[in-house]
Amino acid sequence: MGARTYRTVLIGAGNVASFLKANIKSPFELTCVGGRQRRCPIPKDADLYIISVSDRAIKSVSEELIGVEGLVVHTAGSMPMNVLPQERRGVLYPLQTISKKRQIPASRVPFYIEASKEQDIDLLRLLAESMGSKAEQMDSERRKYLHLAAVFCCNFVNRLYGITADLLEAHNIPFSVMLPLIQETADKVKLLLPSEAQTGPAVRWDEEVMAKQMSLLDDEQKLIYQLLSKSIHDDKLRLDKD
Amino acid sequence: MGARTYRTVLIGAGNVASFLKANIKSPFELTCVGGRQRRCPIPKDADLYIISVSDRAIKSVSEELIGVEGLVVHTAGSMPMNVLPQERRGVLYPLQTISKKRQIPASRVPFYIEASKEQDIDLLRLLAESMGSKAEQMDSERRKYLHLAAVFCCNFVNRLYGITADLLEAHNIPFSVMLPLIQETADKVKLLLPSEAQTGPAVRWDEEVMAKQMSLLDDEQKLIYQLLSKSIHDDKLRLDKD
Numbered sequence: 001m002g003a004r005t006y007r008t009v010l011i012g013a014g015n016v017a018s019f020l021k022a023n024i025k026s027p028f029e030l031t032c033v034g035g036r037q038r039r040c041p042i043p044k045d046a047d048l049y050i051i052s053v054s055d056r057a058i059k060s061v062s063e064e065l066i067g068v069e070g071l072v073v074h075t076a077g078s079m080p081m082n083v084l085p086q087e088r089r090g091v092l093y094p095l096q097t098i099s100k101k102r103q104i105p106a107s108r109v110p111f112y113i114e115a116s117k118e119q120d121i122d123l124l125r126l127l128a129e130s131m132g133s134k135a136e137q138m139d140s141e142r143r144k145y146l147h148l149a150a151v152f153c154c155n156f157v158n159r160l161y162g163i164t165a166d167l168l169e170a171h172n173i174p175f176s177v178m179l180p181l182i183q184e185t186a187d188k189v190k191l192l193l194p195s196e197a198q199t200g201p202a203v204r205w206d207e208e209v210m211a212k213q214m215s216l217l218d219d220e221q222k223l224i225y226q227l228l229s230k231s232i233h234d235d236k237l238r239l240d241k242d
Numbered sequence: 243m244g245a246r247t248y249r250t251v252l253i254g255a256g257n258v259a260s261f262l263k264a265n266i267k268s269p270f271e272l273t274c275v276g277g278r279q280r281r282c283p284i285p286k287d288a289d290l291y292i293i294s295v296s297d298r299a300i301k302s303v304s305e306e307l308i309g310v311e312g313l314v315v316h317t318a319g320s321m322p323m324n325v326l327p328q329e330r331r332g333v334l335y336p337l338q339t340i341s342k343k344r345q346i347p348a349s350r351v352p353f354y355i356e357a358s359k360e361q362d363i364d365l366l367r368l369l370a371e372s373m374g375s376k377a378e379q380m381d382s383e384r385r386k387y388l389h390l391a392a393v394f395c396c397n398f399v400n401r402l403y404g405i406t407a408d409l410l411e412a413h414n415i416p417f418s419v420m421l422p423l424i425q426e427t428a429d430k431v432k433l434l435l436p437s438e439a440q441t442g443p444a445v446r447w448d449e450e451v452m453a454k455q456m457s458l459l460d461d462e463q464k465l466i467y468q469l470l471s472k473s474i475h476d477d478k479l480r481l482d483k484d
Contacts, residue, residue, distance in 0.1 A: 015441065054446065054448070055450065055451055056448070078443075078451050078455065095420075095422070095423055096422065097423060097426055097427055097430065097439070097441045098441065099430070099438070099439060099441060101434055101438055101439075102430060102433065102434060102439070104426060108422055108425075108426060109422075110419070110422055136419075142413055142415060144454075144458070145409055145410065145412075145415065145458070146410075146415060147455075148409060148455050148458055149406045149409045149410050149415075149420060150406075150420070150423055150442075151442055151443065151444075151455065151467075152402045152467075153402055153403055153406040153420050153424050153427070154423050154424070154426075154427045154441070154442065155441060155442030155443070155445070155470075155474065156402050156466075156470040156474075157399050157402050157403075157424075157427055158427055158430070158431070158436055158439055158440055158441075159436070159440065159444075159470050159473055159474045159477070160394045160395055160398050160399050160402070161394075161395055161399075161431050162435075162436035162437055162440070162474075162477060163394050163473070164392075164394045164395040164436075165435065165436050165437075167387055167390055167391045167394070168387065168388075168391050170387075171384055171387040173384060173388060175431070175435075177337065177352070177388070178337075178391060178392065178395050179431075179432060180337070180338065180350055180351075180352055181337055181338055181339065181392055181395060182395055182396070182399075182428050182431065183350075183428055184339055184346060184350060184396075185339055185395070185396045185399055185428075186424050186425055188339065188341070188344060188400070189400070189403050189417075189421075189424065190421060191344065192341070192343055192344060193407065193417075194400055194401070194403040194404035194406075194407050195404055195407075196341070197339070197341060197343075197344075197400055197403075198397070198400050198401065198404070199257065199339045199340065199341060199396070199397060199400075200339075200392075200393055200397030201320075201393065201397070202393075202397060202401075203397070204296065206296070206297060206298070208297065208298065209297055209320050212320060212386075213320065213389075213390050213393065216386070216387070216390055217390075220469075220472075220473055220476065223469055224398075224469055225393075225398075227465055227466055227469060228397075228398040228401050228402075228466065230462075231401055231405070231462055231466065232398075232401045234462065235401070235404060
């Protein structure tokens with residue numbers, strides 16, 4: 001007689017689904033995995049169904065699962081739990097940037113979880129912990145802001161890294177020269193508030209440097225430069241007033 | 243008879259000057275340090291003069307040093323070396339975000355150097371190496387782009403961390419929940435190109451999520467959201483075409 005296992009269906013083939021496929025382990029047991037083209041029919045008697053598809057597709061996929069008794073969860077930060085029609089439902093949101101091109105240990109992927117039934121919180125926590133991660137409870141309303149904030153400090157930050165790479169490449173400077181600066185910028189906010197950590201021409205409002213720098217940019221880069229410089233300046237004025 | 247030492251004058255009292263003051267060591271010997279209110283008269287026979295003041299003030303400070311025989315350098319990323327009137331001149335630019343509130347080991351501060359005389363490159367390299375750092379040569383024209391790129395991947399990135407903190411604070415979520423994501427976003431570009439590392443609603447061009455997220459923002463945040471999302475999308479289209 002083995003220990004209790006939880007038969008788990010994973011629907012999806014994107015970045016998060018691939019990460020979960022690679023990391024889900026005992027006492028959870030994947031019985032059917034894949035996107036729309038998967039080979040396996042979805043069993044109706046699994047313990048857990050994880051819908052890890054694009055936000056748009058969650059509703060229609062969840063409707064294929066009407067009548068199952070197991071827990072049905074999605075993995076989307078911005079979608080409320082009640083987009084799922086099941087009475088026994090939940091959310092398993094990994095607050096991390098996950099790409100197929102890069103493996104990341106689950107210990108670096110904190111999960112934010114929610115469930116309609118109290119005991120299912122325990123099940124989702126067990127799932128996270130069995131992967132070597134951890135889980136915090138967060139309701140749909142606050143998770144929405146968590147995801148929004150993540151767009152700023154991850155997706156948009158990465159785009160700024162991309163503009164950095166474009167500017168350097170145009171002048172034959174390798175992107176790697178920026179890595180100590182990128183690392184220290186990230187490290188600084190582990191101990192200082194971002195407003196305390198701010199440096200550069202915009203916080204000193206050095207208009208001469210700013211004008212010279214803007215003259216080196218294309219139109220889209222220039223707009224980003226103006227807007228973020230103004231945001232740095234506005235924030236400084238707000239703080240100086242306090 | 244001791245080994246050769248280099249008498250060094252450091253003019254300035256800002257973030258970079260404070261960092262240099264704390265880190266300059268043998269064979270360099272600080273003989274006079276401080277901003278405009280310093281107590282010491284500037285000796286005319288020092289080996290090295292480091293002007294670490296605001297970009298605007300470099301010219302007038304350097305004019306106080308006309309006639310000295312030692313090497314005169316500034317520490318500004320955006321200012322050309324020839325803003326200095328001395329024939330024996332140079333630049334010592336630390337490519338790092340430096341704040342008085344945070345000590346950083348010099349080993350994490352790469353210097354980009356330039357000098358009008360070849361042997362002064364060796365002197366500036368010795369200065370960097372004596373601090374436990376290293377130096378690369380870069381001329382004024384390319385250094386200008388280095389500084390511009392640093393504004394994007396450090397100053398602007400830090401402002402996005404600040405907006406992140408504002409959004410979370412308004413919903414009583416501690417900023418620390420974002421640290422694993424901030425770290426991974428920085429780590430990812432050590433191995434992937436920023437364009438390969440990109441995730442989030444804008445790269446999928448998920449207009450429903452983007453519209454919902456923008457409705458949660460104030461006017462300035464909304465403009466930043468729009469502009470950076472568009473920049474992510476434009477970059478994706480460019481790459482898909484290639």
